[in-house]
Amino acid sequence: MTRIVIVSHSHPNLRYGGGEVAAYRQFQHLLSLGEDAYFVGSTIGPEDSDKFFGRSQQVLSFSPRDFCLQGRGMDSFTMDQPRIADEDWLVEFLLAFRADVYHFHHFWNIGAGTIRRLRAALPKARFICTLHELTAICANHGQMVKRSGELCYSSSEVACAACLARPPVDFVLRRARMLEMLEGFDQLLSPSEFLRLRFEDWGVAPGRIAVIENGLDHADAATAETPQELMRKSGRFAFFGQATPTKGLDVLIRAAALIEAQVPESEVPLDIEIHGVDKAGFARLWPDLELPDCVRFRGRYRPQDCVDIMRGYGWIIIPSVWWENSPVVIQEARAAGTPMIASDIGGMAEKTAGWGIQFRTGDAAALAAAILSVHGDAELLAEHKARITPPLDLAGFQAEWERVCTPAAERDLKKERDLKKVG
Template sequence: MSRTVIVSHSHPNLRYGGGEVAAYRQFEHLLAQDEDVIFVGSTIGPEDSAKFFGPSQQVLSFGPRDFCLRGRGMDSFTMEHAEVRDEDWIFEFLLALQGDVYHFHHFWNIGAGTIRRLRAALPKAKFICTLHELTAICANHGQMVKRSGELCYASSEVACAACVARPPIDFVLRKTRMLEMLGLFNHLLSPSEFLRERFEDWGVPKGRIAVIENGLDHHASFRPETEAELLAKSGRFAFFGQATPTKGLDVLIRAAALIEARDEAPELPLSIEIHGVDKDSFTRMWPDLEIPDCIHFRGRYRPQDCVDIMRGYGWIIIPSVWWENSPVVIQEARAAGTPMIASDIGGMAEKTAGWGLQFRVGDPAALASAIMSVHGQPDALLVHKSRITPPLGLEEFAAEWMEACELRKSVKARKLVGA
């Protein structure tokens, strides 16, 4: 291996999400090891592109090896660009990088057609894809949540047609095309067993997908906490995420309201702090929800500060109402040594088993009960903290990645032409 090109649907400098963060951390680690590596992200669509690009600008450069493409949006059903010219220049840009390894962390904004053309143009290159979510299976934003809000447990052409309002034959063709595209990759990776099983049940041959947890650069060193510190933390809970319907922030607010409506106030004050969302953003999305007094909005935070911020809480709450695969917030909580209260489905259930609490997904009463079962309980907090194991480090991730993808330790690289 000489040159690795890491491709993501988004760029974490512009939008912070789990898939793009995992991709960028991989890039930064390989770069720090003097590997010949290039990162290519994208803006999400026309709205974001207009914020960051000039009228005829196609590429932003954050460094000689760090690029962001202008995303113009694409058809989420076919995973293709509406205009051939949009696909043409993305294909030509990726081809010009002359990678020996192309590691894709998503198809969105890149396009299935781009991948097919690049594969044909570079038959000797190694193509790798990390499956961060269920887009290939589900045409409803890859979330396997029906338009009614009900969780979907398996795709079928008839059920999908009823959900997305297209003829069943369209879903037969879509599945064929998606499986064909996945077949172009030399290696498929998944950060969770849950996601691997979903893809195998859908049609990817068993044994094709290797499971490697996303890497996280962390330095876990904890000093013993006093009883007073543990007691104080046992009353402090936090949410880290975005104000999107599937993140379940409304479930948390409803749970907090149920707690406040109880006849007896708890002896230790309850505090639930919301990071990543401000009050105005929440109100725009859920205008009819009254915000309880125990809820405090803290707004945006720097990703690199997340683990340190988490260390100040007793519990981190992840109330998502869709099949999260391997949320970065779970790895960050493990690095912080802070246990979690999580929805009982998907990668959340898998990744918090043994050291976190789980509650019935989408159920505010169940979440309220989970919160109150550990509120003001320093002994319970200490027990759960003792069960936490550190997340996979970036060095360990890189070693597993090279082994799973049959990559040799690369020769230190040639300079990027034109850098």
């Protein structure tokens, strides 16, 4: 049986982000199929390590197949472990699995050097990498947002040097090193066309990256809603995410303030609810930003409850101010049958095309106008809901993964075994 190790930069038991959630769902689905699968995640850095690890502890075990390593933080420029001893230990840990397939979701907290050494030690294993964002291209945390806050549309040695105050030659060497690391993978994956095109423009050879949307299992769509239910939901908006500057929550709050200041009360009350963030967390980032009366914070939620919670709203708002690739919140909204109001860049624009409404990124007035254009309009809400198609489920993801990532001879052998089981 093929042994598969799924490696992620983080562990969703400790932090809930799109990349690690996609990786963990893949792992759980492989287990449900009876595959010989393992999961290796990491803490993000010293802060999380201090919370969950003892002084000399290097790994947590959630089950005999599910591990979380103590991440010690990484330099986003070099993309390597801070100490060679940490890299040595990590290489030994991953090597001990002797897996046939290593599927990396990201390489933050793992390290470029770790991957190179593991690749050299296991030349017959298949190495796969899902590119969840732009870290290989951009040394500013992979966000392609300039230190000034402006969006960056393409990288160059001179522009990157001006942004990060390093000599241009450093970026020439970094690009060559990142491309060399990516060339060591047998297959590169991207959940969006947007990200694939960015990497090809940067230097990855066309055809090296296959686009497969992250898998998300979901229940059947809810039953038909009455006109009264649609009218009530047409005034209910929600944000699902984390309290980080790039998620654009401040843009949403400013938009809500503009609406309250300019628009008289409506027969359909305006409610904007914030999930995943509490009021204190918001205040730490934006202490001087006053909260409008229509905004309420709901705090953390269980990931498995997200789709059901979303079904109670008319619109989900994703106001991120950076190049999101394939946010899990968009898949969850599709599974819930709830349309979105989204920033008009990156994977957000790609993934909401045809069934969502888009507004100029970072523009609170444009977001306010988008909210007002649908508020209280039950007919428009029903039209957008009817355009939504469900996201790719995990069985569909696995079928695509096997088609793209498995050599033809191995696929044929697996089909033969499956037919014998059926017989």
